[in-house]
Amino acid sequence: MPTLPRNKLVGSKWTAVVPRNREKHFLVLRWVEPEDDSPPELLELEAVHSGRRFTLPWRELKDASRWLQGWKRASEDSG
Template sequence: MNPIRPNKLFHSKWTAVSPVNKEKHFLVIKLCQPPEPDAPMTLVELQAVHSGRIQQIAWRELQDKSHWHQGWL
């Protein structure tokens, strides 16, 4: 697992290991804050560079090397 910190994810770059619809490179565009102020952040918004499509995922999914690589490869 990649040792990443959620507060350092904003504007980070990611490469999908198995691209779908030619969407390989992604940028974290938003850190989704939970409704409760004391709750930890769990979601981030990723934007595909190729299509501009936005998706929300749990930031911990980015730690899975079988799905994501940090940076653009």
């Protein structure tokens, strides 16, 4: 898996390998700032289809079995 530069994650587009609730394409909105002085570990994502927002540990985006970088169509997912 290629490295994910932390400074370029905000604004990036992602495709869920296994969509849920017809939500497949997501946009990274922002880093969620922790309450202490530690570096942020959570990202806020928004589903393009529904507008639903949720947080996700940024390292989970490295898991190619769950996430693909960019917005992919079904025919692109397998190759």
